[in-house]
Amino acid sequence: MLFLFCCLGGYAQYFSDLYNNKGSAIEFGSIKEQNGNYYVTGGTFSKSGQTYYEKALFDKIYQDGSTDSIIVLIDSDQYSYEIYFNTLKKTADGNFIAAGDMIDTTGKVFMMKVDTNGKILLWQKYTYPGEDLFHGQDIIEVPGQGYLIAANINFTIGSKSDVLIIRTDTSGNVLNQRLYSAGNAEWPWVIRSMTNGDYMVGACSVKDNTNTPYWAKTWLIEINNLGNEVRNWLDTDNKTMWPWGMTQTVDEGWILTRWYIASDSDDYQVYKASILKLDSALQKVWEIRFSDSTSYNSTLYDVEQLADGNFIACGIEPVWGGDSANLYGWLVKLNIDSTIIWENRILAVSRFGTQSFLYDINELPNGDLLACGELDYTYDVGITPIQQGWILRTDSNGCLLDQCWLGVNDVNPPDAIEVKEYPNPATNEIIFETGDEGKPTTITIYNLLGQKVMVSLSNHESKLDNPLKVETGLWQQGVYIWQARQDGYPVGQGKVEVIR
Numbered sequence: 001m002l003f004l005f006c007c008l009g010g011y012a013q014y015f016s017d018l019y020n021n022k023g024s025a026i027e028f029g030s031i032k033e034q035n036g037n038y039y040v041t042g043g044t045f046s047k048s049g050q051t052y053y054e055k056a057l058f059d060k061i062y063q064d065g066s067t068d069s070i071i072v073l074i075d076s077d078q079y080s081y082e083i084y085f086n087t088l089k090k091t092a093d094g095n096f097i098a099a100g101d102m103i104d105t106t107g108k109v110f111m112m113k114v115d116t117n118g119k120i121l122l123w124q125k126y127t128y129p130g131e132d133l134f135h136g137q138d139i140i141e142v143p144g145q146g147y148l149i150a151a152n153i154n155f156t157i158g159s160k161s162d163v164l165i166i167r168t169d170t171s172g173n174v175l176n177q178r179l180y181s182a183g184n185a186e187w188p189w190v191i192r193s194m195t196n197g198d199y200m201v202g203a204c205s206v207k208d209n210t211n212t213p214y215w216a217k218t219w220l221i222e223i224n225n226l227g228n229e230v231r232n233w234l235d236t237d238n239k240t241m242w243p244w245g246m247t248q249t250v251d252e253g254w255i256l257t258r259w260y261i262a263s264d265s266d267d268y269q270v271y272k273a274s275i276l277k278l279d280s281a282l283q284k285v286w287e288i289r290f291s292d293s294t295s296y297n298s299t300l301y302d303v304e305q306l307a308d309g310n311f312i313a314c315g316i317e318p319v320w321g322g323d324s325a326n327l328y329g330w331l332v333k334l335n336i337d338s339t340i341i342w343e344n345r346i347l348a349v350s351r352f353g354t355q356s357f358l359y360d361i362n363e364l365p366n367g368d369l370l371a372c373g374e375l376d377y378t379y380d381v382g383i384t385p386i387q388q389g390w391i392l393r394t395d396s397n398g399c400l401l402d403q404c405w406l407g408v409n410d411v412n413p414p415d416a417i418e419v420k421e422y423p424n425p426a427t428n429e430i431i432f433e434t435g436d437e438g439k440p441t442t443i444t445i446y447n448l449l450g451q452k453v454m455v456s457l458s459n460h461e462s463k464l465d466n467p468l469k470v471e472t473g474l475w476q477q478g479v480y481i482w483q484a485r486q487d488g489y490p491v492g493q494g495k496v497e498v499i500r
Contacts, residue, residue, distance in 0.1 A: 013368065014400050015065040016493075018348060018375055018388040025387035026057060026070065030088030030360045031372035032096065036063055039116065040372055041088045041098045042389060043081065044072060056081040056100060058118045061391055070389075071118035079104050085301055085359040086190065086245060087138045095121060099139035099149050109136035109151045111172055124172035128153055128164065138191045140199060142225050146170050150191040150201055153179075161185040163203050167227045178227045182219055182234055189242040195252055198224050202256065204242035205234060214264050216241050218256070220282060233282040239264070241271070245302035250309065252280040257300035257313050260289055273300040273315060277338065286338040290317075300332065301359045307367070310335050314358035314371050317345055326416055329356040329373060329390070331398040344398035348375035348390045350484070350492035352418050356390065367396040400493065417441070417491045419484050425497040432468040434484065434492075441491070443468055446481045453480060472498050 020026055026044040033039075038061040043054040056074045061067050074081045083100035091097055091113065099111045102125065113122035126149070128134060135152040142148060149166040163180040180186065182205040190202040200222050207215040218235040219242075241259035249255055256276045263270035277285040290298055300315035310333060317330035328345035335341055348356040357373040364370055371392045377383045394400055420433045434441050445454045454470060477500045484492040 013063070014393050014395060016346065016348065016390070016392045016400055017065040018390055019059070019067065019070065020385045020388045021057065021070040021072065023385055025385040026389045027357075027374035027387060028059075028359070028372035028389040028391065029083055029085040030098070031362065031370060031391065032088055032090055033362060033364055033370060034090065034094070034116065037061065037116075038063075038370060038391065039088070039096060040389070040391070041083045041096075042372075042374075043083060044070065045387070054080045054082055056083050056098075056112075058096075058098075058114055059389075060116065060118070065391060065393070073112065073114065073118065073120060074102075074123075079108075081110070084137055084189075088360075089139060089141060091141050092143050097139055097141060097147065099136040099151075101135045107134040109134055109149060109166065111136065111139055111147060111149055111168075113172075122172050124168070126151075126166055126174065126177075128177065137188050140191045140193055142167075142199075144170075145225060146175065147172065148191060148199055148223075148225075148227065150188040152187045161187055161206075163188045163201060163221065165191075165201065165223060165227045176227060180221055180229065180232075182217075182232075184215075186219065187242060189244065190246050192246055192248060194222070194248055198222050198230055200246070200248070200254070202243035202246040204240075214239075214261055214269050216261065218242060218258055218276075220254070231282070233278075240274070244299065244315075245304075245313065247304055249277075249305050253285065254278045254282070255303050255305065255311055257303045257315070259297075259299065262289075262291060271297045271299070273298045273317075275300065275303065275311075275313060275332075275334070275338075288334070288338055288340075298330070300330070301357075301373075302361050304361060304363060306333075306363050310341065312361055312363065312369060314361040314373075316355065316357050316373075326353065327355040327357075327378075329358040329371070329392065331358070331361070331369070331371070331394070333398070342397065344394075346392065346398075346400070347416055347492070348373075348388075348392075350416060350419050350494055351377075353378045358390075358392065364393075369394045369396065369398060415491070417484065417486070419443075419482075419492040419494065421482065421494060421496050425499045426472055427499060428471065428473040430470045430472055430496055430498075432470065432482070432484075434468075440486065442485045443470075444483050444485065445470070445496075446483075447476075447478070 021044040028040045028042040031040045040059045044057050058071045079102040097113045102108045109126040138150045146169040151164040153164045154161045163186045167175045184205045184207045188203040203219045205217050205219045215238045218240045220233040222230040239261040243256040243258045245257040259271040260274045262272040273290045275288045300313045303313040313332045315330045318327045331344045333341040355376040358371045359373045361371040373390045375388045
């Protein structure tokens with residue numbers, strides 16, 4: 001068993017914050033850093049009559065996690081607009097591009113270019129003759145020439161699905177559209193630039209045979225800037241899926257995060273996370289398949305190569321340490337030889353029955369980690385909003401606070417516990433009430449400079465009769481961070497505000 005201990009370097013730079021748009025449910029799918037600020041795309045959900053519409057959003061987040069407002073880019077009750085994970089890209093002129101789909105009875109692809117204030121500089125939509133459903137999955141800039149958009153198109157006749165690459169000029173006007181097929185139902189997820197000037201499309205080729213096991217293969221297609229196919233690679237394992245995340249490595253190979261089908265019976269599949277390393281010839285170097293849980297899906301949505309040559313991935317991991325009520329945001333760091341350096345699981349909120357998704361992760365210039373995703377309230381019927389955007393900034397070891405223990409191999413930390421703090425905001429007193437009876441729990445409180453304000457040990461034999469009362473009458477007004485620990489492990493954390 002190996003543990004890493006990371007220390008706090010000033011809490012103000014690390015945060016785990018939740019966001020909603022005037023009470024509406026939202027998600028963050030992509031995040032990028034530029035000039036010290038963070039920019040996200042995603043969707044916000046609103047209701048019109050009996051129909052829910054998703055609207056495309058763009059937001060600017062400051063270094064401390066604060067934001068002025070959530071910017072709804074496309075506000076229409078005629079279509080639902082979806083922007084998928086990891087599609088936000090920086091452009092050469094310092095702006096941003098993203099692609100997605102707009103759906104009513106049929107689907108259309110859209111692309112947009114926005115500046116750092118959320119002003120739309122370019123917006124185009126695309127159709128295809130004979131389309132049934134049409135999904136814009138990802139976009140990449142071809143410097144000085146225009147854009148390549150990876151899309152999926154389903155044809156009504158024959159129920160066939162193909163990869164479509166839309167090539168445009170700098171104004172988003174179509175230059176050509178090319179279809180790619182491996183003979184089955186194909187669906188792209190990502191498109192990435194290559195060091196040789198070409199582009200790699202990450203896709204999946206699927207054959208759904210009735211009364212036979214589910215059949216799917218990861219499929220990579222290298223194309224040039226005109227959309228012409230250079231080469232392709234189809235996995236020989238028919239239990240693998242599309243790459244959620246894909247990055248070209250410094251050795252000109254590739255690293256992918258994807259699903260593999262761990263269990264397949266009748267019409268039900270259990271999916272598990274996989275990290276696959278390919279060399280420059282698209283030959284397998286190594287693969288890690290995570291299989292800790294036998295009854296739940298786990299996913300790694302993104303992977304990036306760090307400045308030190310190692311890799312960082314993020315996603316969602318169920319049933320950790322016996323906690324079957326929550327799904328954890330999942331961070332995994334591994335080296336170039338596939339050895340896991342550390343893993344960390346983080347809840348977006350310490351509350352029973354939540355799902356904490358991390359869809360995109362980046363390394364900041366100073367080595368810190370920046371990720372985004374969403375928090376879903378799984379079991380709380382009637383809670384509003386049911387879904388919130390989540391942004392997480394940690395140090396290089398995936399830590400938010402000091403005494404952050406990161407485990408490798410056979411780590412079995414305590415379960416997360418429910419901690420309630422009230423009143424919040426507080427004036428003279430804050431009460432902490434844990435949902436774990438009988439086990440010693442340490443509550444540590446920090447100010448935003450990372451300095452410990454209070455450490456108290458509370459033996460909660462009865463969570464109702466013995467809450468922990470903290471006097472705050474002499475504290476300065478402001479926001480404070482609390483962390484609950486058992487046996488040295490973090491089991492919950494949150495924020496409280498003291499007002500005067």
